[in-house]
Amino acid sequence: MKTVIVIGNGMVGYKFCEKFVAQKEYRNFKLLVFGDEPRPAYDRVHLSEFFENQNAKALEMASEDWYTKNGIELMINERVADINRDNKTITTANNRNFSYDYLVLATGSSAFVPPIKGVEKEGVFVYRTIEDLESMLAYAAKLKSTKPKAKAAVLGGGLLGLEAGKAVMDMGLEPHIVEFAPKLMPRQLDSRSSQVLQLKLESIGLHIHLSKATNQILGDKFITGMEFGEDDILDVDMLIISAGIRPRDELGKACGLEIGVRGGIVVNNKMQTSDEYIYAIGEIALYNQMIYGLVAPGYEMASVAVDQIIGNANNIMSESIDMSTKLKLIGVDVASFGNPFMPATKGHSVIFENKTQHLYKRINVSLDGKKLLGGILVGDATDYSMLHQIYLNGMPIPSDPSQLILPAGDGAASFGSVIDLPDAAVVCSCEAVTKAEVCCAVKDNGKETVKDIAKTTKATTGCGGCKPMVTDLINETLKSLGKVVKERICEHFDYSRQELYDIVKMKNIKDYDELLDTHGKGNGCEVCKPLAASLFASIYNETANRQDTIQDSNDRYLANIQRNGTYSVVPRVAGGEISPKQMIAMGRIAQKYDLYTKITGGQRINMFGAKLHELPLIWEELIAEGFETGQAYGKSLRTVKSCVGSTWCRYGMDESVSFAIEIENRYKGIRSPHKFKGGVSGCIRECAEARGKDFGFIAVEGGWNIYICGNGGATPKHAVLLAEKVDKETAIKYVDRFLMYYIQTAQPLMRTAAWLEKLEGGIDYVKDVVINDCLGIVDQLDKDMQHLVETYKCEWKEAIETPEIRAKYTHFVNSTEEDENIEFVALRDQKMPTPWV
Numbered sequence: 001m002k003t004v005i006v007i008g009n010g011m012v013g014y015k016f017c018e019k020f021v022a023q024k025e026y027r028n029f030k031l032l033v034f035g036d037e038p039r040p041a042y043d044r045v046h047l048s049e050f051f052e053n054q055n056a057k058a059l060e061m062a063s064e065d066w067y068t069k070n071g072i073e074l075m076i077n078e079r080v081a082d083i084n085r086d087n088k089t090i091t092t093a094n095n096r097n098f099s100y101d102y103l104v105l106a107t108g109s110s111a112f113v114p115p116i117k118g119v120e121k122e123g124v125f126v127y128r129t130i131e132d133l134e135s136m137l138a139y140a141a142k143l144k145s146t147k148p149k150a151k152a153a154v155l156g157g158g159l160l161g162l163e164a165g166k167a168v169m170d171m172g173l174e175p176h177i178v179e180f181a182p183k184l185m186p187r188q189l190d191s192r193s194s195q196v197l198q199l200k201l202e203s204i205g206l207h208i209h210l211s212k213a214t215n216q217i218l219g220d221k222f223i224t225g226m227e228f229g230e231d232d233i234l235d236v237d238m239l240i241i242s243a244g245i246r247p248r249d250e251l252g253k254a255c256g257l258e259i260g261v262r263g264g265i266v267v268n269n270k271m272q273t274s275d276e277y278i279y280a281i282g283e284i285a286l287y288n289q290m291i292y293g294l295v296a297p298g299y300e301m302a303s304v305a306v307d308q309i310i311g312n313a314n315n316i317m318s319e320s321i322d323m324s325t326k327l328k329l330i331g332v333d334v335a336s337f338g339n340p341f342m343p344a345t346k347g348h349s350v351i352f353e354n355k356t357q358h359l360y361k362r363i364n365v366s367l368d369g370k371k372l373l374g375g376i377l378v379g380d381a382t383d384y385s386m387l388h389q390i391y392l393n394g395m396p397i398p399s400d401p402s403q404l405i406l407p408a409g410d411g412a413a414s415f416g417s418v419i420d421l422p423d424a425a426v427v428c429s430c431e432a433v434t435k436a437e438v439c440c441a442v443k444d445n446g447k448e449t450v451k452d453i454a455k456t457t458k459a460t461t462g463c464g465g466c467k468p469m470v471t472d473l474i475n476e477t478l479k480s481l482g483k484v485v486k487e488r489i490c491e492h493f494d495y496s497r498q499e500l501y502d503i504v505k506m507k508n509i510k511d512y513d514e515l516l517d518t519h520g521k522g523n524g525c526e527v528c529k530p531l532a533a534s535l536f537a538s539i540y541n542e543t544a545n546r547q548d549t550i551q552d553s554n555d556r557y558l559a560n561i562q563r564n565g566t567y568s569v570v571p572r573v574a575g576g577e578i579s580p581k582q583m584i585a586m587g588r589i590a591q592k593y594d595l596y597t598k599i600t601g602g603q604r605i606n607m608f609g610a611k612l613h614e615l616p617l618i619w620e621e622l623i624a625e626g627f628e629t630g631q632a633y634g635k636s637l638r639t640v641k642s643c644v645g646s647t648w649c650r651y652g653m654d655e656s657v658s659f660a661i662e663i664e665n666r667y668k669g670i671r672s673p674h675k676f677k678g679g680v681s682g683c684i685r686e687c688a689e690a691r692g693k694d695f696g697f698i699a700v701e702g703g704w705n706i707y708i709c710g711n712g713g714a715t716p717k718h719a720v721l722l723a724e725k726v727d728k729e730t731a732i733k734y735v736d737r738f739l740m741y742y743i744q745t746a747q748p749l750m751r752t753a754a755w756l757e758k759l760e761g762g763i764d765y766v767k768d769v770v771i772n773d774c775l776g777i778v779d780q781l782d783k784d785m786q787h788l789v790e791t792y793k794c795e796w797k798e799a800i801e802t803p804e805i806r807a808k809y810t811h812f813v814n815s816t817e818e819d820e821n822i823e824f825v826a827l828r829d830q831k832m833p834t835p836w837v
């Protein structure tokens with residue numbers, strides 16, 4: 001029996017064990033594993049989750065029992081101090097000696113700490129192990145007890161640095177990111193996408209400092225600041241260093257293995273080091289002159305090393321390694337794949353950018369336009385998995401490649417479905433699981449959930465980036481088998497939005513944590529948190545102020561962020577009717593705060609350019625003048641547009657303005673799966689474009705015609721007739737029910753037009769539900785709507801009257817200073833943000 005010793009029980013060391021014990025040849029070997037951390041291997045990729053639950057067990061890759069059951073001798077808390085290659089032995093720090101036939105080095109990396117003066121001060125941390133996080137949490141708690149508005153910086157604006165920045169924010173400290181390069185994520189993003197990402201991160205509260213070289217860490221015993229240059233100081237109370245990794249190659253060096261110029265143990269494509277009996281895998285291995293700081297290549301190395309040791313010489317490491325990555329930050333979609341920076345001589349780039357919405361998509365295609373070579377997605381990475389697969393499998397792309405990134409109509413993907421991928425397409429690169437394996441597990445083994453697939457195939461158990469694609473594959477395969485597919489919200493809730501709506505309502509749940517504890521799992525994500533917030537609002541009329549950490553960023557500040565980091569202020573002008581007195585008041589306030597004003601398509605006045613700290617001041621004055629929030633930031637009613645109708649117009653059949661005001665006041669504040677708009681026209685000439693709205697009324701001979709499910713925007717849809725010639729009360733009743741039914745049954749972010757399109761039976765079915773009461777639910781729909789109408793509150797009024805809510809409107813958590821980085825230039829008689837360069 002031969003002995004294999006593994007030094008290092010991290011993710012890759014563990015994967016080696018898992019793959020080894022799965023081989024029948026394993027019975028001819030004895031496996032000894034040494035790890036110097038105080039616990040068995042854990043999921044470092046999801047380390048940040050520890051901040052939320054502080055449950056180290058939940059991150060464990062396998063329990064100590066698992067090692068015992070599989071005949072592996074695991075020695076944790078035991079550092080290997082020396083390798084004697086001549087005798088083929090190792091010695092541990094506890095002075096114990098062991099012999100090996102094969103040695104596997106899986107010692108990984110440690111966080112790189114740049115030699116900055118003062119870096120040893122208390123309050124400076126790295127971000128690598130559970131113990132690091134425990135120390136940070138303890139320090140942050142101590143800080144907060146003495147200084148409630150403490151600041152923490154992260155040194156490094158790469159993938160990990162941004163993850164750490166978000167963790168700082170979640171610890172309740174003011175987060176700052178300090179990056180040496182002039183852009184964020186310099187390895188993955190180009191300058192423009194980095195700018196878009198910066199805006200997005202700033203909108204969720206991160207402060208970004210680019211092109212900053214830290215000269216020294218200030219403070220006596222504890223860190224008090226970072227000095228970049230003379231008079232360029234950032235006061236901080238804590239620092240997390242995330243400036244890259246350094247392979248832990250000290251053992252290899254000491255025993256004379258070949259080491260790379262910048263560290264790492266050199267390996268060949270069999271994972272052998274310069275000593276044929278010693279293998280190196282994971283973040284310690286220098287393969288093709290690179291250290292790959294990702295799990296997927298590490299897992300492939302583990303598999304190669306296992307095969308080489310048991311004698312299967314055919315399994316060698318791939319020549320090129322896929323370094324595509326997706327950032328796992330709540331609320332921030334960022335991904336890059338293939339070659340994100342294509343020089344013009346090698347291909348063409350197609351770019352779609354909308355800075356207002358923090359969206360940037362770039363794809364690089366071959367010169368002949370036939371292949372996808374790489375790309376960057378910021379703001380919306382929904383299509384990442386598909387684009388990544390098209391790139392990996394060299395699949396053909398449309399003759400107009402922009403179709404791959406232009407915004408698709410609601411719900412519809414602009415390119416093929418996952419089911420069209422080749423069978424051999426690797427959907428989970430960490431575990432090398434193909435599309436065919438996932439589909440087979442569904443078809444032949446009856447597996448229907450991601451969890452089942454994970455158990456059977458291991459797909460999704462690595463970095464987890466393939467979960468959306470595996471979910472789609474399961475659903476599409478189930479559909480092809482004629483099975484009903486449940487539209488699950490996300491991995492944290494095994495329910496559709498409609499089911500969760502019913503649960504929240506029936507069980508009277510009003511708090512996200514309670515919902516997660518009782519009906520979900522894990523820590524929640526950027527999909528289920530805002531969705532739950534929207535449900536609480538739709539059911540209880542709860543304002544976005546109450547649980548602001550689960551809101552989208554616009555809802556968090558009750559204002560839409562604009563492209564220079566300022567906000568817009570949009571008071572409600574019901575039906576577009578505004579008195580001269582109100583116009584004067586609004587003009588006075590706009591002048592006082594130097595706001596740009598513009599009349600919107602929804603017949604109200606938008607005021608742009610407000611700084612965060614000005615928002616409560618502006619709203620205080622507006623509310624004193626009788627205005628209320630227009631909720632332009634929410635997934636809720638925007639406006640009810642009207643023509644002047646019979647009040648002034650000689651063609652008018654009825655009073656459209658009065659009706660629009662009544663209706664707008666009725667539905668204001670109601671939260672829904674997506675924004676919705678209304679229109680009222682006084683006659684069929686349709687000056688208010690009511691048929692381009694989610695609901696519209698048109699006065700005709702004998703009453704009002706009601707139209708529903710129309711919209712303008714990117715995918716215009718004409719509304720369809722729900723009822724003809726009804727009186728006003730009946731019209732309101734039908735629209736009440738239609739809206740409530742839509743709110744209760746639509747998928748998240750689904751406009752009414754897309755909802756109707758997907759609804760089996762279409763408009764006839766809606767008529768049956770809301771007019772003929774085929775489901776017997778109209779009484780309940782009426783009651784639900786009445787409740788929302790009666791419990792309306794202006795959330796801006798609540799915000800300015802509640803000191804704790806008001807306190808969040810500062811650019812700097814512990815000071816009332818303004819953000820001086822915001823610049824404007826003159827535009828006609830007003831001002832506008834400085835143009836993008």
Ligand SMILES: Cc1cc2nc3c(=O)[nH]c(=O)nc-3n(C[C@H](O)[C@H](O)[C@H](O)COP(=O)(O)OP(=O)(O)OC[C@H]3O[C@@H](n4cnc5c(N)ncnc54)[C@H](O)[C@@H]3O)c2cc1C
Nearest residue numbers: 008010011012036044079080107108109282283293294295
């Ligand atoms: C916060 C964070 C987020 C990440 N996110 C992602 C991601 O989204 N996607 C992705 O692909 N990758 C991600 N990574 C990187 C990924 O975690 C690493 O690539 C992976 O953990 C490397 O595994 P490894 O086993 O090679 O090294 P490690 O995990 O570093 O394990 C090495 C182990 O060996 C031990 N050791 C070292 N020397 C000795 C010795 N002499 N004796 C005994 N034991 C020793 C170490 O203590 C350690 O436990 C992330 C990393 C971090 C820190």
Ligand code: SF4
Nearest residue numbers: 354355356357713714
């Ligand atoms: S159409 Fe709408 S989203 Fe597009 S630029 Fe104009 S305001 Fe912005």
Ligand code: SF4
Nearest residue numbers: 643649652682683687
């Ligand atoms: S829709 Fe008819 S009533 Fe209204 S303004 Fe136009 S013409 Fe006049």
